[in-house]
Amino acid sequence: MADIDIKDIIREENLVYKKTDVLTDNVMHYCPGCSHGVVHKLVAEVIEEMGIQEQTIGVSPVGCSVFAYNYIDIDWSEAAHGRAPAVATAIKRLMPEKFVFTYQGDGDLASIGAAEILHACNRGENIVVIFINNAIYGMTGGQMAPTTLVGMPTATSPYGRQIDLHGYPMKMTEIVATLPGTCFVTRQSVEKAAAVRKTKKAIRKAFENQKAGKGTSFIEVVSTCSSGWKVNPVKANEWMTEHMFPFYPLGDKKDCEKDPAEDYEKYMKG
Amino acid sequence: MGELRLMKGNEVIAEAAIRAGADGYFGYPITPQSEIMETLMVRKPWEETGMVVLQAESEVASINMVYGGAGCGKKVMTSSSSPGVSLMMEGISYIAGAELPCLIVNIVRGGPGLGTIQPSQADYFQSVKGGGHGDYRLIVLAPNSVQEMNDHVGLGFDLAFKYRNPALILSDGVIGQMMEKVELSDYKPRLTEEEIIEKYGDWAHIGKPANRSQNVVTSLELQSEIMEKRNQHLIEKYASMQEDVMYEEIMTEDAEYLFVAFGSSSRICQKAIELARAEGIKVGLFRPITLFPFATNQLKELGQKMKGILTVEMNAGQMVEDVKLAVECKVPVEWFGRFGGIIPSPQEIVDALKHKIIGG
Numbered sequence: 001m002a003d004i005d006i007k008d009i010i011r012e013e014n015l016v017y018k019k020t021d022v023l024t025d026n027v028m029h030y031c032p033g034c035s036h037g038v039v040h041k042l043v044a045e046v047i048e049e050m051g052i053q054e055q056t057i058g059v060s061p062v063g064c065s066v067f068a069y070n071y072i073d074i075d076w077s078e079a080a081h082g083r084a085p086a087v088a089t090a091i092k093r094l095m096p097e098k099f100v101f102t103y104q105g106d107g108d109l110a111s112i113g114a115a116e117i118l119h120a121c122n123r124g125e126n127i128v129v130i131f132i133n134n135a136i137y138g139m140t141g142g143q144m145a146p147t148t149l150v151g152m153p154t155a156t157s158p159y160g161r162q163i164d165l166h167g168y169p170m171k172m173t174e175i176v177a178t179l180p181g182t183c184f185v186t187r188q189s190v191e192k193a194a195a196v197r198k199t200k201k202a203i204r205k206a207f208e209n210q211k212a213g214k215g216t217s218f219i220e221v222v223s224t225c226s227s228g229w230k231v232n233p234v235k236a237n238e239w240m241t242e243h244m245f246p247f248y249p250l251g252d253k254k255d256c257e258k259d260p261a262e263d264y265e266k267y268m269k270g
Numbered sequence: 271m272g273e274l275r276l277m278k279g280n281e282v283i284a285e286a287a288i289r290a291g292a293d294g295y296f297g298y299p300i301t302p303q304s305e306i307m308e309t310l311m312v313r314k315p316w317e318e319t320g321m322v323v324l325q326a327e328s329e330v331a332s333i334n335m336v337y338g339g340a341g342c343g344k345k346v347m348t349s350s351s352s353p354g355v356s357l358m359m360e361g362i363s364y365i366a367g368a369e370l371p372c373l374i375v376n377i378v379r380g381g382p383g384l385g386t387i388q389p390s391q392a393d394y395f396q397s398v399k400g401g402g403h404g405d406y407r408l409i410v411l412a413p414n415s416v417q418e419m420n421d422h423v424g425l426g427f428d429l430a431f432k433y434r435n436p437a438l439i440l441s442d443g444v445i446g447q448m449m450e451k452v453e454l455s456d457y458k459p460r461l462t463e464e465e466i467i468e469k470y471g472d473w474a475h476i477g478k479p480a481n482r483s484q485n486v487v488t489s490l491e492l493q494s495e496i497m498e499k500r501n502q503h504l505i506e507k508y509a510s511m512q513e514d515v516m517y518e519e520i521m522t523e524d525a526e527y528l529f530v531a532f533g534s535s536s537r538i539c540q541k542a543i544e545l546a547r548a549e550g551i552k553v554g555l556f557r558p559i560t561l562f563p564f565a566t567n568q569l570k571e572l573g574q575k576m577k578g579i580l581t582v583e584m585n586a587g588q589m590v591e592d593v594k595l596a597v598e599c600k601v602p603v604e605w606f607g608r609f610g611g612i613i614p615s616p617q618e619i620v621d622a623l624k625h626k627i628i629g630g
Binding site for chain 1: 326330334337361368477479480490
């Protein structure tokens with residue numbers, strides 16, 4: 001057998017995958033098994049494919065993805081905890097020709113920032129919202145989130161979330177789907193290749209919606225937090241599939257492309 | 271001569287913002303300043319200059335909209351009154367930390383808590399000493415007339431952009447609600463996208479062209495060595511603001527006693543000077559116009575020549591601390607004020623001067 005040099009293999013015609021240039025080469029600080037890295041990559045790929053790197057402004061949250069700006073090579077605003085939708089509102093309204101998205105976790109979006117997300121969606125701000133729901137506060141060390149499942153132990157619900165003590169887990173995606181300002185509301189995941197492809201398709205659709213001026217597109221990604229859940233990455237995926245998906249069912253909750261007028265009329269009639 | 275009008279202080283803020291070439295206003299209704307947003311909504315500047323006006327869901331949201339807008343290199347502002355400004359403290363701290371220019375207007379009412387909707391100057395400490403968390407300062411302007419409500423909008427934006435720092439107009443319900451003659455500023459065009467790229471393209475998040483690195487607007491820095499340098503830079507910036515200190519002296523040439531007052535209190539002091547001088551008491555007025563930077567050196571020089579100083583404030587005695595520091599306690603400094611929404615009468619002020627300083 002003839003000697004094959006690595007250079008013979010790395011050729012344009014053999015290229016099946018290439019890291020998008022919109023992702024920087026910085027080593028990510030995320031834990032092994034964390035969903036953030038995959039979702040970052042998908043956002044970056046969509047930005048590259050649409051050719052909008054120079055027109056896109058991201059708004060990062062407070063939480064594990066506070067440093068999203070270190071990984072996606074665009075201009076960014078780093079918002080205060082929960083306030084990303086308000087920050088994005090002003091950026092988009094003042095520069096309507098740009099693409100603006102927020103990237104928020106469950107503590108940021110569903111707890112401290114509940115008012116900001118609801119009102120941005122209600123005004124139908126023409127932005128994209130990426131909502132990472134791993135049912136826990138990752139950065140601060142695994143405390144209970146509004147999305148923590150009943151019975152799920154966390155640092156601040158060490159005996160498991162109890163309804164009488166902590167209230168119910170919140171389904172933000174179902175809530176914002178009821179608001180007429182949202183045009184596309186979906187819940188996705190990234191634990192396997194097929195799911196990753198679906199999530200990317202949803203992100204692309206969301207940015208296309210913004211291009212067409214359709215209002216708020218809201219994408220929840222049900223995610224893992226192996227550090228916070230205190231399991232290994234493989235177990236985390238299994239646990240998510242077994243416990244998170246039944247409570248947070250995947251799929252589109254609303255797509256104005258399919259039935260825009262009727263939804264709005266129903267809402268206005270009350 | 272610019273256009274002359276008879277207007278309410280709050281209405282003038284709105285008119286002046288449009289004329290200053292503001293790009294955006296984000297606010298939430300609260301008494302006694304709601305006329306600012308109401309005037310803007312009636313004026314519809316988005317049809318005239320392209321200025322964005324938006325009623326936010328809360329003061330928390332409106333100040334964060336200002337954060338987002340200021341990060342675009344745009345001229346943006348908000349207005350509120352005391353309880354609303356308290357809600358903005360988080361956002362103001364972030365804006366100061368990220369070194370963004372913006373204008374905040376506080377039409378102060380009495381506190382603490384829900385307090386009263388009547389005028390007050392009790393937010394002096396909150397405005398000039400920080401208010402939010404961390405070591406930061408705001409540029410604080412204290413207008414004492416409807417004319418200065420007009421003038422300080424343009425001035426506030428200019429200083430905010432000069433220092434890349436939030437500027438705050440500390441007014442109160444008296445000036446916000448009263449009507450006076452005002453000479454409006456001429457229209458200034460809003461900056462074009464090209465002008466913004468040229469002026470602020472090295473820091474604003476306006477879309478990253480291929481030939482430059484990312485612009486990230488943030489107040490976050492986890493490396494202590496770098497954060498300390500950032501703090502040091504801010505401290506130096508705040509010190510450098512002294513070159514823009516503003517104050518006014520009235521009848522101080524022959525004065526033996528001095529009133530120190532800002533905003534609406536300074537207007538009442540002018541009448542008190544007339545009354546006192548009719549009784550042969552030689553009293554003048556020192557009025558800080560910028561509350562930060564504070565005219566410490568100028569007040570020291572003038573104040574130390576006096577037999578005594580009375581600080582007059584519609585609060586429980588806040589600026590009096592800075593007056594004492596300025597004159598290094600080398601002359602007697604006393605405070606007189608009313609609060610809870612009560613405005614002191616000129617005679618009360620003269621009586622306090624006699625009681626606390628001359629007879630004291």
